[in-house]
Amino acid sequence: SELGNDWNKPYKKSARVVGDVIGKYHPHGDIAVYDTIVRMAQPFSLRYMLVDGQGNFGSVDGDNAAAMRYTEVRMAKLAHELLADLR
Numbered sequence: 831s832e833l834g835n836d837w838n839k840p841y842k843k844s845a846r847v848v849g850d851v852i853g854k855y856h857p858h859g860d861i862a863v864y865d866t867i868v869r870m871a872q873p874f875s876l877r878y879m880l881v882d883g884q885g886n887f888g889s890v891d892g893d894n895a896a897a898m899r900y901t902e903v904r905m906a907k908l909a910h911e912l913l914a915d916l917r
Contacts, residue, residue, distance in 0.1 A: 841902035
């Protein structure tokens with residue numbers, strides 16, 4: 831991926847990924863970007879997770895995810911496969 835957080839690379843702090851997304855693609859609020867990343871990392875929100883997350887990303891009971899400075903993410907292998915032909 832352009833941001834260098836492929837499935838076979840080390841995790842990156844979510845806050846760094848959010849900053850990269852805001853700076854390069856979506857110059858709006860950081861909370862909206864982080865909420866989207868969190869949802870893509872929750873196995874109970876999507877059938878196939880697009881983000882491989884490490885840390886507290888909430889629960890099906892409604893518990894909130896940890897702040898972005900405490901979580902780490904990278905692209906899931908499935909997301910890498912879905913984007914392979916777009917290059």
